[in-house]
Amino acid sequence: MAAKGSGCALVGSEDDGGPGLVRQDVAAGDGSVVNQVGRDLTVLPPAVVPVMESLSAVAGVGRVRASTGVFVGRSEELAGLDAAVSGAGGRAVVVAVHGLGGVGKSTLAARFAESRGDRFSFVWWVTADSPAAIATGLADLAVAIAAEAAVLPAEQRVELGVRWLATHDEWLLVLDNVTTPADAAGLLERVRTGTVVITSRRGTGWGGIPTVAVDVLTAGQAVDLLHRLVRSEWPDADLAGAEALCAELGFLPLAVEQAAAYLAQNRINPTAYLDLLGRSPARMFAAAKEDGDARQTMARVWHVTLDRLADTPLAGEVLRVAAWCAPDGIPRDLLADLGEEIDVHEALGRLAAYSMITLTGTTVSVHRLVQAVTRTQDPHDPHRRPEDVAAARDTATTILSNAVAELDPRSPADWPRYQQVLPHARALLEHTTPDTDTPHTIRLLARLGHYLDSRGDPGAAVTHHARAAQSCQRLYGPDHRETLPFRGNLANAYRAAGDLDRAIPLLEAVVADRERLLGPDHPDTLTARNNLAYAYETAGDLGRATPLYEAALADGERVLGPDHRETLPFRGNLANAYRAAGDLDRAIPLYEANLAHSERVLGSDHLVTLISRNNLAYGYEAAGDLDRAIPLYEATLADRVRLLGPDHPDTLVSRNNLAYAFHVAGDSDRAIPLLEAVVADRERVLGADHPHTLDSRNNLACVCQFLGDLDRAIPLHQAVLAARERVMGSDHPNTLASRSNLASAYLATGDPDAAIPLLEAAVAARERVLGPDHWDTLAARAGLANAYWNAGDRGRAVPLLEAVVADFDRVVGPDQPITLILRGKLDRVRHS
Incomplete structure (x- = not known):
């Protein structure tokens, strides 16, 4: 064998046949390298180790x-x-x-x-x-x-x-x-x-x-990036909808670049991409450009990070649950039950360390696209297995439902928690379908529906109650005892939203189903009957409402007893119906009896007792007995402030009622400041567009009009009408009342030409929505007749007033005060 470093080549004596050549480099021990190719060996000189300290970078390298x-x-x-x-x-x-x-x-x-x-x-x-x-x-x-x-x-x-x-x-x-x-x-x-x-x-x-x-791009930067990338390959591309697409992608550069490549390669517009993203998210998240890097896609870019967090298994679960919430402001305490406290903290900390979430002492935020990918099932991705994604969805539902399970949706003290939960519940509901709803989803929907109704958003309340009823029927069947209350909630939500065309048939069906399934004397059946009567009353149909109230009270006293807490609302509602019909001789004794029963059974501080006391004061006011009404209003207000706080909706109702009673008593010095304060407080607590806020603003306008301050009254009426049209719709009874109120203010200024179109529209709408015999319809027709008279149009005023008097005779009764007043007006018109 050759000596080390000789540099000579040794050739073996075997022939050249055999397998293909294999090269091996073997260190010789002195810095030289022995190269073996097949059976040929060559010993090369030692490699030179460069002196890096003395070398400079070569230009251009x-x-x-x-x-x-x-x-x-x-x-x-x-x-x-x-x-x-x-x-x-x-x-x-x-x-x-x-x-x-x-x-x-x-x-x-x-x-x-x-x-x-x-x-x-x-x-x-x-x-x-x-x-x-x-x-x-x-x-x-x-x-x-x-x-x-x-x-x-x-x-x-x-x-x-x-x-x-x-x-x-x-x-x-x-x-x-x-x-x-x-x-x-x-x-x-x-x-x-x-x-x-x-x-x-x-x-x-x-x-x-x-x-x-480094955070996401601004909206403008994201759109600019999309435009420039697409137009570099497709100059005449139609990029309408780019703003919406970038917003859906959360302005994340990678997502914008991936979308731009897809648009340019497939020659589609942003709107079409959004549609594909909604229908086939898994495929779109993984779509790479033809010559692009499949690793640099939305589906893969966070997969690597989660792989690195494999030693913290709870991190993936936390992220999957958070993916079903709104992107920002997820309360940390909502995630506390996902594991031991220390494990949850560590999972959140590691996710934050790798920029998968943004963490504060109280909240968690997740980029919306991270959420979207995390929610998208992929059987080939261990972080998004279908069973894990579905389990996270159900866990998120349970967490949100439990967060409000023990809270009162009508109590301002509990509203901050509802406000925390609401955006996350809405995100969950937006990203799920009713076929995935669980019992926890149904309970969450119902509680949020009641909360939204309390906060003056009846339209949203209807949406929540409708889905709860639909899902309950799917899970339990139409005749299950769990289903009936949720259908009743939906019917009551329709009534609160002013949609009586849907509320009344549904309530009638609920009554029939409860009678069939639970029996005519079951407490739930009696409650359903009472709710139906209330809907009839709201529709102005006292002819059907009053007998139903009377039957509900009689059955309640017989089945439950006269002092039962469920009987008390039946008695109070019947008294309200009598008062609405002008029958104060029967209304006031019922109010008084109900208050006595409430105080004896529930105590003087119970919420039902306070309602009974407020209703009795209202009865006294309707009877003109302000000496008893005002002290009762004042006492109720003081009790509500003490028990519920100054900002509770019931407290604000009491202050509103007391202010109006001062006005009726002619004490404008106390009425106006109190009404102004109620308007301000309701705007602060409930919001400027809450129906109760609009009611107080309407009352203030009416008081100003009564006092002759039309310069203030008319803008108030105009603002209330515009808000009610926007919030409640043009056909809601309160909107129709505002239209009539504004018209009456125009009449008071001597401008019947401005009033008449409003009144004609109000009459037509009330006839269509409430029916021709509703009290408010008759009152609107009387106001229109008066406007015609003030405009000098005797030819239209007299026949209309004659028809109105005849209708009041038939519907209300010939001896009722309003009928007598209108008949006197008709006599004066005929002889003028």
């Missing part, structure tokens, strides 16, 4: 991430990088750029390297997602500086690369996509000069290293 050619925004982030790397004075400068995967950290670093390249003698880009990748990048750097290093072992090349960085300055090293600060710690400990820009999803753990946070 370096490595930078390829640019897409499109860059928008990020001026603040670039300024942050400039500030971080300036003024180093020869010392090493390290800055970490962090943010959510896909937010554009690498693009920002590439832009910085490209636009600030003249500051550095050498720029080197390293894909740094693992310690091995960092080592490879440093080894390549050594070869770029000294080509002869290419034949050295990998470990030696890495050492040479580090040595060069440690002994030179004015270079820029980008470590892209560092997983954890520990991966780069060894390198940074040895580097004392130059500039290192790190990009990472990790937002914490960087010690004293300055950081630059």
Whole structure:
């Protein structure tokens, strides 16, 4: 065998046949390398180890991430990088750029390297997602500086690369996509000069290293990016709907770039892409450009991060549950039951550290696209298995339902929690369908429906109650005892929203079903009958309402007893019906009896007792007995302030009623300030558009009109009418009342020409909505007749007034005060 280092070649005596040649490099022990090819051996001279300290970077040599050619925004982030790397004075400068995967950290670093390249003698880009990748990048750097290093072992090349960085300055090293600060710690400990820009999803753990946070683009920047990317390949593209698409993508650069590539490649517009995203999210999240990197898609970009969190299994579950909530402001305590307290805190902390969530002391936020991908089932993705996604959905539902299970939707003290839960419940309901609803979903829908009704949003309340009833019927069947109450809730929601055409038939069906399934004397049946009577009364049909109230009270006293707490509302509602019919001789004794029963059975401070006391005061006011009405209103108000607080809706009702009673008593000095205060408080507590707020503003307008202050009354009436049309709709009874009130104010100014069109519209609408015999319809026709008379149109005024008097005779009765007043008016008109 040849001596070491001889450089000669030894040729074996065997023939050249046999298997194909295999090359092996074997170190000879002295720095030389023995190359074996088949049976031929060649001993090469020792490799030369370059002296890295003495080598300078060659002009034009370096490595930078390829640019897409499109860059928008990020001026603040670039300024942050400039500030971080300036003024180093020869010392090493390290800055970490962090943010959510896909937010554009690498693009920002590439832009910085490209636009600030003249500051550095050498720029080197390293894909740094693992310690091995960092080592490879440093080894390549050594070869770029000294080509002869290419034949050295990998470990030696890495050492040479580090040595060069440690002994030179004015270079820029980008470590892209560092997983954890520990991966780069060894390198940074040895580097004392130059500039290192790190990009990472990790937002914490960087010690004293300055950081630059990268967030999503602004709406305008995202749209600009989409336009520029698409038009670079498809100049005449139709990009209508780009704003909506970018908003749906949460202005995340990666998502915008992926969408732009899809639009340009497939020649579709943003609206079509949105439709595909809604119908086939899994496919769209994974769609890559024909020659693109399938790893850089929405479906894959966060998969890697979750893989890194595999040692914290609860992190995935927390993220999946949070994916069903609204993106921002998820209360941390809602997630507390997902595991042991310390485990939940650690899961949240790790998710935040990798920029998957934004964490504060009280809330969690998740980018909406992260949520969308996390909610999208994928049997091939261990983080989005269908069974895990469905379980997270049901867990989120249970958490939200339990959060309000013990709360009173009518109590302002409980409203802050409802306000916390509502946006997340709405997000959950938006991203689910009724066929996935559970009993917890139904209970959540019902409680939110009651809350929304209390806050003056009856339309939204109807939507929630309708889905609860639908899902309950699917789960339990139409005749189940669980289903009937939710159908009753829906019917009452329709009534509160003024939709009597749907409320009354549904209530009639509920009564019939409860009679059939529970029996005519079951308490739930009696309650349903009472609710139906209330709907009839709301529709102005006292002819059907009053007998039903009477039957409900008689049955309640017989089945439950006269003092039963369920009997008390029946008695109070019957008294209200008698008062509405002008039959105060029967109404007031019932009010008095109901208050006595309430105080004896429930106590003087019970909420039902306070309602009974308020109703009795209202009865006394209707009878003109203000000496008894006002002290009773004052006592009720004081009790409600003491028991419920000054801002409870019932307290505000009492203050409104007391203010109006002062007005009826002629005490405007107390009525006006109190009404103004009630308007302000209801705007603050309930909102400017809440029906109760509009009621108080309407009352203030009416009082101002009565006092002759039409300059103030008319703008108030106009504002109330506009708000009621917007909030309740043009056909709601309160809207119709506002139209008549504004018309009466115009009449008071001597402007019948402005009043008559309003009154004609009010009459037509009331006849259509309430029916020709409703009290409000008759009153509107009387007001129209008066307007015709004031306008000098006797030919229309007299026949209409004659018809109105005849209708009041028939519907209300010939001896009722309103009938007598109108008959006197007709006599004066005929003889004038």
